[in-house]
Amino acid sequence: MDLHRISAKLFIADASAISRAAGEYIPIFHRWIQGGELSGLPLDVADYGHVIDGPGVMLIGHEADRSLDLADGRPGFVYARKREAAGSVRERLAQVIGEAVEGARRLENEPALEGAVSFRTDELQISVKDRLNAPNTQATFDALSQDIGAAISDVLPGAAATLAQLGDDRRPFTVQVTVSGVAQLAAA
Amino acid sequence: MSDAAIWKDRLQSEMPPDLAEEIDLFEAQLELRRQEKIDERIFAETRLRRGMYGQRYDNGQRHDGVDSRDLDYPEAPTKGPDTLWHAPGMVRIKIPYGGVTPEQLEVLAECAEDHSDGILHITTRQDVQLHYLHLDDGPTLMRRLAAVGITTREACGNGVRNITGCPIAGVCRTEAFDVTPYADALFRFLLGHPDCQDFGRKFKPAFSGCAHEACGLVMMHDLGYIARVKDIDGKQIRGFDVYVGGGLGTNPYQAELLLEFAPESEILPLAQAVGRVFARLGEKKNRNRARIKFLIAKLGVEEFRRLVLEEREILPHDSRWTDYLDDLDSATEQAKVEPSSLNGAARPEGFDEWHATNIYKQRQEGYVVATIALPLGDITSEQTRLLADIARKYVGESVRTTVEQNIILRWVSEKDLPALYSELKAIGLAEPGAGTIVDITACPGTDTCKLGIASSRGLAAELTTRLAAKQYELDESVRGLKIKVSGCFNSCGQHHVADIGFFGNTRTIDGFTVPHFQVVLGGRWQENAGSYGMPVGAVPSKRIPEVVDAIADRFIAERESGESFQDFTARLGKKELGALISDFKGVPAHSEDMSAYVDWGDSREFTRKDMGIGECAGEVVTRVDLELSRAESIAFEAQVALDEGDLGKADAKAFEAMLSAAQSLVRTQMPDPPEDAEAIVTEFRERFYDTKLFFDRFAKGKFARPLFERHESGASFRHERDIVELIENTSLFIDAAYQCDIRMAGAQSAAV
Ligand code: SF4
Numbered sequence: 001m002d003l004h005r006i007s008a009k010l011f012i013a014d015a016s017a018i019s020r021a022a023g024e025y026i027p028i029f030h031r032w033i034q035g036g037e038l039s040g041l042p043l044d045v046a047d048y049g050h051v052i053d054g055p056g057v058m059l060i061g062h063e064a065d066r067s068l069d070l071a072d073g074r075p076g077f078v079y080a081r082k083r084e085a086a087g088s089v090r091e092r093l094a095q096v097i098g099e100a101v102e103g104a105r106r107l108e109n110e111p112a113l114e115g116a117v118s119f120r121t122d123e124l125q126i127s128v129k130d131r132l133n134a135p136n137t138q139a140t141f142d143a144l145s146q147d148i149g150a151a152i153s154d155v156l157p158g159a160a161a162t163l164a165q166l167g168d169d170r171r172p173f174t175v176q177v178t179v180s181g182v183a184q185l186a187a188a
Numbered sequence: 189m190s191d192a193a194i195w196k197d198r199l200q201s202e203m204p205p206d207l208a209e210e211i212d213l214f215e216a217q218l219e220l221r222r223q224e225k226i227d228e229r230i231f232a233e234t235r236l237r238r239g240m241y242g243q244r245y246d247n248g249q250r251h252d253g254v255d256s257r258d259l260d261y262p263e264a265p266t267k268g269p270d271t272l273w274h275a276p277g278m279v280r281i282k283i284p285y286g287g288v289t290p291e292q293l294e295v296l297a298e299c300a301e302d303h304s305d306g307i308l309h310i311t312t313r314q315d316v317q318l319h320y321l322h323l324d325d326g327p328t329l330m331r332r333l334a335a336v337g338i339t340t341r342e343a344c345g346n347g348v349r350n351i352t353g354c355p356i357a358g359v360c361r362t363e364a365f366d367v368t369p370y371a372d373a374l375f376r377f378l379l380g381h382p383d384c385q386d387f388g389r390k391f392k393p394a395f396s397g398c399a400h401e402a403c404g405l406v407m408m409h410d411l412g413y414i415a416r417v418k419d420i421d422g423k424q425i426r427g428f429d430v431y432v433g434g435g436l437g438t439n440p441y442q443a444e445l446l447l448e449f450a451p452e453s454e455i456l457p458l459a460q461a462v463g464r465v466f467a468r469l470g471e472k473k474n475r476n477r478a479r480i481k482f483l484i485a486k487l488g489v490e491e492f493r494r495l496v497l498e499e500r501e502i503l504p505h506d507s508r509w510t511d512y513l514d515d516l517d518s519a520t521e522q523a524k525v526e527p528s529s530l531n532g533a534a535r536p537e538g539f540d541e542w543h544a545t546n547i548y549k550q551r552q553e554g555y556v557v558a559t560i561a562l563p564l565g566d567i568t569s570e571q572t573r574l575l576a577d578i579a580r581k582y583v584g585e586s587v588r589t590t591v592e593q594n595i596i597l598r599w600v601s602e603k604d605l606p607a608l609y610s611e612l613k614a615i616g617l618a619e620p621g622a623g624t625i626v627d628i629t630a631c632p633g634t635d636t637c638k639l640g641i642a643s644s645r646g647l648a649a650e651l652t653t654r655l656a657a658k659q660y661e662l663d664e665s666v667r668g669l670k671i672k673v674s675g676c677f678n679s680c681g682q683h684h685v686a687d688i689g690f691f692g693n694t695r696t697i698d699g700f701t702v703p704h705f706q707v708v709l710g711g712r713w714q715e716n717a718g719s720y721g722m723p724v725g726a727v728p729s730k731r732i733p734e735v736v737d738a739i740a741d742r743f744i745a746e747r748e749s750g751e752s753f754q755d756f757t758a759r760l761g762k763k764e765l766g767a768l769i770s771d772f773k774g775v776p777a778h779s780e781d782m783s784a785y786v787d788w789g790d791s792r793e794f795t796r797k798d799m800g801i802g803e804c805a806g807e808v809v810t811r812v813d814l815e816l817s818r819a820e821s822i823a824f825e826a827q828v829a830l831d832e833g834d835l836g837k838a839d840a841k842a843f844e845a846m847l848s849a850a851q852s853l854v855r856t857q858m859p860d861p862p863e864d865a866e867a868i869v870t871e872f873r874e875r876f877y878d879t880k881l882f883f884d885r886f887a888k889g890k891f892a893r894p895l896f897e898r899h900e901s902g903a904s905f906r907h908e909r910d911i912v913e914l915i916e917n918t919s920l921f922i923d924a925a926y927q928c929d930i931r932m933a934g935a936q937s938a939a940v
Contacts, residue, residue, distance in 0.1 A: 002191075005302065023789070026789065026790065026791050027791035030252070030253055030790075030791045030792055031791075033252050034252045034253060034254050041259060041260060041261065043245060043250065043259060043276070044244070044245060044250065045790075046305065046319075046320070046635065046636075047635075047645075047646075047649075047789050048307055048566060049649075050563040050564055050566065050649050050652070051307070051563060051566050051567070051568055051571075051616075052571075052615075052616025052617075053568065053570070053571075053615075053616055054306075054307065054566070054568045055305060055306055055307065055568070058305060060276070060305070060320055062259075062261060062274060062276075065305065065320075071568075071570065082322070083322070129301050129302050129306075130302060131298060131302055132191055132194060132195060133191070170294065170298075170573055171570070171573075172301055172302075
C-alpha cells in the first residue's frame, strides 16, 4: 500500500478555548512562516474560519498542510501530508503523527495564546485522503492497524493505543485512536 | 502501475469517449512539458484550456510580512511563463447553468478531499473551484469528474467559458419558458468547437428566462439569450432576443441587441457565426482590447450584425443545431415528492427567519426553491456529501449553483420545509439572509488570485459578521441591498451590478501602501444586470464598514417614498456621494497605529509586491501552435503504445498525429477543413505539397512523404521497425509543419 495523503489530528482539550473567531490563529501561523522553523516548505495562510465545522485556519505548505481544524465541531491541530513521503508506511505514519504532536506543542507554548490551549493526550485521529489506495473499509483498517499502532509507539513511547474505524465508506479512511500512558504532549 | 494509471483504467469505460480522449491528450502534453519538449507558453494555454489555473505566489516569491522570500520548490520545468511546476494551483470546474446532481456533488466532494484542501468554492459564474491543487493530480481529477459527466475543458483560457443560466429556470414564476435545454444544447455544441479555438480572449455566454429579473445577467455577457414567446399566426412560438458585447472589468459595457426574436432553431448557428466573426476579426495581440465588446464597439453593432448574418448564411449545415429540439420535454424535471402546503406544521427555532429570505415559491403550486446561503461561496467536502443525501431525500436531482455563490434545492414540497431546515441546520447550511445585505458576493482576491490587490474575501467576511449581528434591526429598505466585492478592477466579484460594490486598489500615505477599496454605488442587478454602478471614490479597506453604515443611514434618512437605491444614488449624484465617503479617507500615521496598513484577514503589513501576472487573459498563442502541440501529444501516445507493445495502436496514433498536423495547416487556408483522412490528405497535398509551401529549403518535400505513404498503404500489418520509423517520421512531419507555419507567418508580416 503506497500511502502519502496521511493526516493526524490532536484535539484541543477545552473546545471553548476557540470560542472566539479562529482568526486569532492567522497571525500565529504567519509568524510560524516568518520564523522559518517549520519543516518542509510552508507557503501561506488560508482562512476558512467562516465555514461551520470546516478546516478552520490553514497553514498551507508544499509537502503538507497544518491547520487549526474545526471539523466535526471538535477543534484540533491537524498535520496533513499531501506530497510523496519517504520510508515505509509505518515511518510515514510516524512522521505525520510526530509533526501533529510538534504543532500541537507549539500551540500550547504559543505566547499569544497565553496558555489557553492544551491538547488531549488520550485520543487522536488518523485519516488517509486517498480513496484509491485506502478506501474507508474494514480491509484498509485491517491492513493499516498494526502500522498505526506501531507508529504511535514510535512517536509517543509508552503509549498504548486502541483503534476504531470511523464513518461510512463515502468518507476518507479515518481511525479514532484512544491513547493511554501519555501524560502531556510537552513530555511526550 | 501508477495511481494515475489505475484511476484511468478503472474509469475508462465510465467516461464519455471525447472527454476521455481529451484528458489522455492533456496527460501526454503534461509529460512532454515535463521533458521540456513543448514550449512553456503553449503548455500554459493548453493547461488553462483544461481549467487549470495558476495561483498567487506560483512564481516562487512571497512577501511574508518581513521580507520577500523565495519559495524553494523542488527543481522542475515551469508550467507556464514564470509559473513553477510544483506551486499549487486552482482548477475551475464547469457546471453549465449551475445544474449538478447529488452523484456529481459526491464526486466533487471526494476530489476536493483527495486532491485539494477539502473546500469547494462556488464562483460568480456558477462554476466550482478547487484551490491548492498540484498540477500532477490534474488528469486523475479530470477523469474522476468526467466519469460523472463533468468537465473542466475550456473553463479558463481564451475559449467559451461556462454557460450560465437562471438557476430557477423551469420553476420560475415570470419566465417565458425554461431555458435549461437550450443552455445545455449550446454548452454541448460549443465545447471544443473548432470555430471557438482561435479567440483572443475568453467568451462568456448566458441565458435568461425573462428580461426584467436578474438571474441570467445577460447584459454583462459576451453573448446572451433572453427567452421570449411570440404569437405568430395564432401560434405561440419560442425564440430569444440575442445580445452581444456585454462585459465588466475596467471598461464595463452593456450588451447590445444583435437580433430581436431569433427562433429557437437559430440560437446555435448564431453562436457559431458570432464565434467565427470574433475569431476572425477580434484583437489577438493586445489582450486588454481583445474581448468581443471591443470588437463590437469598433465596428458598431450594425456592421457586426451584418457580418454575423453573412457568416450565418455560409455555415455548413450541422444537424446538432436543431436535434435537441425534438427532446425538449426530457429536460423537464420530475418532482420527487407530491406537492403540499406548509399549513400549520410545527416550525423549529430559526425557521421563520430562514423561510422569510431563503424560500422562493415556484410556479408549480405546492413547491418551493430553498437557497443554501454559503459563506463566501465555500462549502466543505463533508457538508457537500451530506447535502447530496438531503437532496436525494427531498428533491432528487434538482440542485443548482447560483451566481450569488449559493446552492439551491428546487422542487421542495412545502410541508417538508421544517424537516429540511432542521437537517440543513445540523450540517451548518441553514444560514438565513439569502439574497439580502448579509449574503455578500466576493471573488477570491488576494487569498489565491495572482491579480488580487486587496482582500475581497477578508472584507466580505468582516462585513458579513458585522451585518449579520444586526440584520434584524436593519431597516427593510437596507436589508434588501446587495453588496459585492472584487479584489481588483477585473470585476470577478461583479461589483458593477451591486447596490454597493467595492473593488480593491491602493493608495500611498506617508510613503506606506495602504489597501483601499473603490466604492461603486447604484448598480442594477435587476433587468439582467441592467446598468452599472458609479465609482465615487476610494476608501482605506479598514474603514469600509463605516462607509457601509454611512451609506445605509443616509439612504434610510433621505429616501423618498418608494425610491430605489439606484434612483437614490442617481439623485444624489457623484459629487454628493463622494462627499459622503470623504469622511472615511483618513488613517492614523503608520507609527501610531499599524492596523490600516494590514488588510482584512491578514496579519502581514500590506504590500503589492506579491502580485503576479494573471492568467485570466490566457496566453497569446496561435491556433496552429495549439493544434500542432496537440498533434505532438498524439505522437507521444503512439510512442507509449509502442513501448507497451501495442503496434496497431502505435501505428494508428502516429497516422492520426500526422493527419492532425496536416489538418491544422489546411485550416489556415480553409476555415472548415475536412475531417476524414482521404480529404485531409488531398487538401494538404494540393495546398501545401504541390505548392511547395511545406518544402524545407534542403529536404524539399521529404517530410511530407511518410504521410502520403502511410495513407496509401493503410493499416496493413507492419513490423515493429516500421512503426518505430513511422513514429520518428511523424515527429519530423510535425516539426516541418511548425516550420511551415513560421515561414507563412513571416511571409504574411512581411507582406503587411
Ligand atoms: S477581480 Fe481581480 S482579484 Fe478578484 S478574482 Fe478577478 S482578477 Fe482576481
